[in-house]
Amino acid sequence: MNAVATALWAVYRSESFRFFRTAHQGGGYKMTASTFDEIRQVLREHQRFAILGHVRPDGDALGSQLALALSLQQLGKDVRVWNEDGILEKYSFLPRSELLTKPPATAEDVDVAIALDTAIQSRLGTVLAAIRSAKIWINIDHHLSNPGYGDMVIVDPSAPATGEIIFRLIKSQGLPLNHDIAENLYVAISTDTGSFQYPKTSARTFEIAAELVRVGSLDVGKISQQLYESHPRRRLELLRELLRTMRFEFGGRAASFSLTLKTAADLAVLPEDNEGLIDHLRAIRGVVVAVFFEELADGKVRVSMRSKDEAVDVCAICQKFGGGGHTLAAGARVRGSLAEVEGKVLEEIRGVLERKS
Numbered sequence: 001m002n003a004v005a006t007a008l009w010a011v012y013r014s015e016s017f018r019f020f021r022t023a024h025q026g027g028g029y030k031m032t033a034s035t036f037d038e039i040r041q042v043l044r045e046h047q048r049f050a051i052l053g054h055v056r057p058d059g060d061a062l063g064s065q066l067a068l069a070l071s072l073q074q075l076g077k078d079v080r081v082w083n084e085d086g087i088l089e090k091y092s093f094l095p096r097s098e099l100l101t102k103p104p105a106t107a108e109d110v111d112v113a114i115a116l117d118t119a120i121q122s123r124l125g126t127v128l129a130a131i132r133s134a135k136i137w138i139n140i141d142h143h144l145s146n147p148g149y150g151d152m153v154i155v156d157p158s159a160p161a162t163g164e165i166i167f168r169l170i171k172s173q174g175l176p177l178n179h180d181i182a183e184n185l186y187v188a189i190s191t192d193t194g195s196f197q198y199p200k201t202s203a204r205t206f207e208i209a210a211e212l213v214r215v216g217s218l219d220v221g222k223i224s225q226q227l228y229e230s231h232p233r234r235r236l237e238l239l240r241e242l243l244r245t246m247r248f249e250f251g252g253r254a255a256s257f258s259l260t261l262k263t264a265a266d267l268a269v270l271p272e273d274n275e276g277l278i279d280h281l282r283a284i285r286g287v288v289v290a291v292f293f294e295e296l297a298d299g300k301v302r303v304s305m306r307s308k309d310e311a312v313d314v315c316a317i318c319q320k321f322g323g324g325g326h327t328l329a330a331g332a333r334v335r336g337s338l339a340e341v342e343g344k345v346l347e348e349i350r351g352v353l354e355r356k357s
């Protein structure tokens, strides 16, 4: 970047950063502190990249990371793709999934670190320690609760998936897009929209999906089967146990179930096995808030929350417990026993539902 561009960029960024913070406190605005053109310039001018995603990754994080990595590789860049857990068994069908690894034990220098789909930097987990130095940190995400960490920030809460933002970056800047990239982006968008069902799914989402299917000659049936009809049997065994603990509160407007460490060990489930099971609770008529409590080995409980009503903001509820996410899907890790955390969280939900009614 030449000196003039650098200076202009710094001014622009600081202005937008202020706007970003104000907008964020007001809630619900589109928050873009950097432009795709600026990101493109940084991508062009540097060689060594680390593309990072959050702990307990989902299809959006993994697909977005692989898509951007493959596009940069096509440009001849040197790209590392890291997350704390590496690739998950259920996403191992993703094109070039072998690129995604756990971070190395010895920290490395890179020119640019790019965090994708990661609401707060600490959700990068062990990946954070693997970057010894990076000249520039880029933060691309769609979580409303993202505070805008990093040197360059694109946070667009109107996007139903980070994959949609990556598509727009690739498309607007003429970056490489081939079959493998298209399939990774399609998976990112399909999984984070609940198969094109959640409210942020827009005409633009379908247009992007259509373009990905066309450009990549994607076999949608095959991808869907790999995503939604290839579960290990133990996932259903887990669901059976969770349903035994299902309870309803507040006139049936809240539904929850819980997983103890013992049940998880008895069934030999992997953390990834429970992704999406909470949807069974959300799908019940009359339920506004669904909660999944999962006992963790570190003395905390993972709380996963869903809402069916924009007026019941589960991101705000989870933020009270140190978590975050989106208005209709959020989470937190809360210290305490399962019973304590269930009590505290349900009490908070009671307050929100009572204020609403």
Ligand code: 5GP
Binding pocket: 119, 120, 123, 143, 145, 303, 304, 305, 322, 323, 324, 325, 326, 329, 330, 331, 332, 333
């Ligand atoms: P899930 O319930 O599927 O784990 O997560 C739902 C949403 O909430 C995701 O977008 C995720 O990024 C966010 N989320 C889940 N757990 C946490 C957490 O502990 N902290 C923050 N900040 N966000 C979380």
Ligand code: MN
Binding pocket: 060, 061, 117, 142, 160, 161, 162, 192
């Ligand atoms: Mn996402």
